[in-house]
Amino acid sequence: MEGKKMLELFADGQAVTLDQVLTNREWRSAVQQQLAIDFPDQVVLAVKLNIAGPIKNSPKIQQVFMAGWQVIQRACADAAIKKVYVDEQRITGPEAFLVLDGQIKKWKQKLVHFEDNFALGRLFDCDVMTDSAESYQFSRRDLGLSPRPCLVCDDDAKVCAKKGRHSLAAVQAASNQLYRNYFVTDLILPKWSQDFVADAALAACLQEVVLAPKPGLVDPLSAGAHHDMTVMTFVDSAVALRPYFERAFQLGQDCSQAEAMDLLKLLRPAGVEAEQAMYLATNGVNTHKGAIFTLGILIAAYGLAIQGKEATTLHKVLHFVRKISANILENDLVSPNPSDWKAETAGSYQYRTYQLTGVRGEVAAGLKALAQVGLPTLRDRPGSMTNRLLDTLMALAGAIQDSTLIKRAKTKAIVQQMQDWVDEFFTLGGAETAAGQKYLTTLNQTMIEQNLSIGGAADYLILTIFIGRLSGLLSS
Incomplete structure (x- = not known):
């Protein structure tokens, strides 16, 4: 019973292959390049999830994504929106793109705030980019911020991943706990x-x-x-x-x-x-x-x-x-x-x-x-x-x-x-x-x-x- 509960985030999901992940990466790059061509003076927000393991999408993974995507949308409500694209059904994980006016630094700061403060933010990977900026993508380092923490131990997430410090089971359990804390233990309601x-x-x-x-x-x-x-x-x-x-x-x-x-x-x-x-x-x-x-x-x-x-x-x-x-x-x-x-x-x-x-x-x-x-x-x-x-x-x-x-x-x-x-x-x-x-x-x-x-x-x-x-x- 406990094992089933620990894996509920991944229940009813389908494992993906490396080829599918690589193909999706090419698709994402192509979408971003096309948006840069179509909207050269606008900012592009690209939103996906950090989900460890072969299962990247499931009914509950979609719940995570749509809960966060709703918060991101409302944070952008006052901007001039040029394009919105959402695909929550992708086998490699839900993804969304938002094209809007404004300065890249401002939007990166907003999304970093979302990643650091929204209860499910640690499971999100939000990129901000514009073709007119000196650096196509704007990073946390560009803002003088510390790296994102590891899901398991709160150290630098990239260092933990590179050194393989944690098992897949441990990372999935930590992801699942975030889901439970938000949707199951006591449903969290953002301020609207x-x-x-x-x-x-x-x-x-x-x-x-x-x-x-x-x-x-x-x-x-x-x-x-x-x-x-x-x-x-x-x-x-x-x-x-x-x-x-x-x-x-x-x-x-x-x-x-x-x-x-x-x-x-x-x-x-x-x-x-x-x-x-x-x-x-x-x-x-x-x-x-x-x-x-x-x-x-x-x-x-x-x-x-x-x-x-x-x-x-x-x-x-x-x-x-x-x-x-x-x-x-x-x-x-x-x-x-x-x-x-x-x-x-x-x-x-x-x-x-x-x-x-x-x-x-x-x-x-x-x-x-x-x-x-x-x-x-x-x-x-x-x-x-x-x-x-x-x-x-x-x-x-x-x-x-x-x-x-x-x-x-x-x-x-x-x-x-x-x-x-x-x-x-x-x-x-x-x-x-x-x-x-x-x-x-x-x-x-x-x-x-x-x-x-x-x-x-x-x-x-x-x-x-x-x-x-x-x-x-x-x-x-």
């Missing part, structure tokens, strides 16, 4: 701007609704069990919510961490305004009310956690989710007088009837299904991003007591039925198999006939996509 965070939240809402086929839910193929809305209803709603996502982030940034428990009082009026914007955009249809609540709290918690830092962790963000929501069960469900339950919500009814705390209980507990089910499933399931997201949705549907599902079924027993459906789906191999895809389509019809919907799982999928985008696990 307000615009990036709002864009990630908006994209999460849009990616959830266009995902198909989704049992009982609206997608481009079916309205599911929701006869009053379509994909376009959700698109209009998501776009209307972007100012709220900005507001939630800013509220988190402006609140002191010691006063986190008071943040919900500020978020709720903003959430009410967001609901009004949603209803105006959808002609009165409730598309994202649950997401307004959970995603708003999660965004604010991220804003709190990232204060004054270059990065934070999922654990820290969820700590603030719990702090923000600390009194919500007492205030919303426990203390209210039964005489106040005149126009009760589905959540308050289910608490009174089944003693279920619903979405309030989920945030008060720190969105456990996000950390324990959603993100691990997205990270580890095989196949295309679409199929990984479908698997994630189904895993979430089987992991929570979905108040939307219970409301429509009018019985708590539906939770076990949903778990049975989820178990059968994964027994068939999940969304990556033809049988799994067929099962989703059939299950959708069953849920339509029974007027069932997994709206709570859909909201959790939005949260998963959002954090996936912040971490680079699911990059743009």
Whole structure:
């Protein structure tokens, strides 16, 4: 078990030959030469990975690359971009090129900062070059910086490699540990701007609704069990919510961490305004009310956690989710007088009837299904991003007591039925198999006939996509 875990970065990768490595080196040189011809006065950034051993690419190696590439792209966002080329599928390892305006020294300094400070930066090899410079490539030595440290012992990496100080197994284990530290032990979330965070939240809402086929839910193929809305209803709603996502982030940034428990009082009026914007955009249809609540709290918690830092962790963000929501069960469900339950919500009814705390209980507990089910499933399931997201949705549907599902079924027993459906789906191999895809389509019809919907799982999928985008696990 430990041996398998130690090699997870290289799992499902294909070993390459020396000829393939040499051929790729010629390809890279040709690309760089052509870019120099096409853009003689611009700077070329060439980005690849330092991966020891014969396996240079795998699903998890691609996760490493895309997480770092996203950070590099945002560091270049203010520059005049002339060309972008990315190939994450190359058998010899993911590679990317970026052509932009500016001074070569400035860009080398930015990329050295990335290599030295980004949590996965040690696995990256970033070159900066321009045909108009005295030296075609600009090195760390040109900046008066020390050589890059060895992955294993922190001495000069080139000296260690030349003298063969460390075994391949030791270097691969060190690389794999970097992967685990970032994606597994405690997911790392870089510091992003307000615009990036709002864009990630908006994209999460849009990616959830266009995902198909989704049992009982609206997608481009079916309205599911929701006869009053379509994909376009959700698109209009998501776009209307972007100012709220900005507001939630800013509220988190402006609140002191010691006063986190008071943040919900500020978020709720903003959430009410967001609901009004949603209803105006959808002609009165409730598309994202649950997401307004959970995603708003999660965004604010991220804003709190990232204060004054270059990065934070999922654990820290969820700590603030719990702090923000600390009194919500007492205030919303426990203390209210039964005489106040005149126009009760589905959540308050289910608490009174089944003693279920619903979405309030989920945030008060720190969105456990996000950390324990959603993100691990997205990270580890095989196949295309679409199929990984479908698997994630189904895993979430089987992991929570979905108040939307219970409301429509009018019985708590539906939770076990949903778990049975989820178990059968994964027994068939999940969304990556033809049988799994067929099962989703059939299950959708069953849920339509029974007027069932997994709206709570859909909201959790939005949260998963959002954090996936912040971490680079699911990059743009």
